Amino acid sequence: KAGVTQTPRYLIKTRGQQVTLSCSPISGHRSVSWYQQTPGQGLQFLFEYFSETQRNKGNFPGRFSGRQFSNSRSEMNVSTLELGDSALYLCASSQGGGGPYNEQFFGPGTRLTVL
């Protein structure tokens, strides 16, 4: 099986712009979660989508949003970029059924730099 793929791998944007990141989960996985990793805050949960519905949400401002398509692919969008949004954005997929199906498999991440 192919693993989790994320595109693009690297992005450079300027303050005030918006950005869209894409994640394709492992085939058959219905849950996609997004995490932000920064040196200061570590790995923080952004949100989770399951069957096209947001099921969980972390503590991030409304500038961060996401969606999931019927084929389970997910996108996250960050509007009005700030310097502090520079981070590695990781996507993880799981079967999503709870219990042992919570096991999450991570993609390689998208490195976003905001100038």
Place this chain on the structure above:
Amino acid sequence: AQKVTQAQTEISVVEKEDVTLDCVYETRDTTYYLFWYKQPPSGELVFLIRRNSFDEQNEISGRYSWNFQKSTSSFNFTITASQVVDSAVYFCALSGSTGANSKLTFGKGITLSVRP
């Protein structure tokens, strides 16, 4: 609220030494899952192990072993005879038991450097 504490931030050992990475967690759930992930310089998080809260049997897998103790809320990870390729950041993580509580709460990570 769930919390994972990895008190060690950086560990440096010489190849072939054994090293133990500590993890302490907090949760109010009676059923939960604990994980260890490895993040090499490439950035991708690599799954190492999952443990259920109701399974305290410790395990050895090759050079890796895990010590799960509910009484002390600890889930420690040991690498025996470390190798240079083990150099990475290691994260301990916790998740709930239901689908709606499946988010992972991570510790801050431990940077392990194995010197030849």
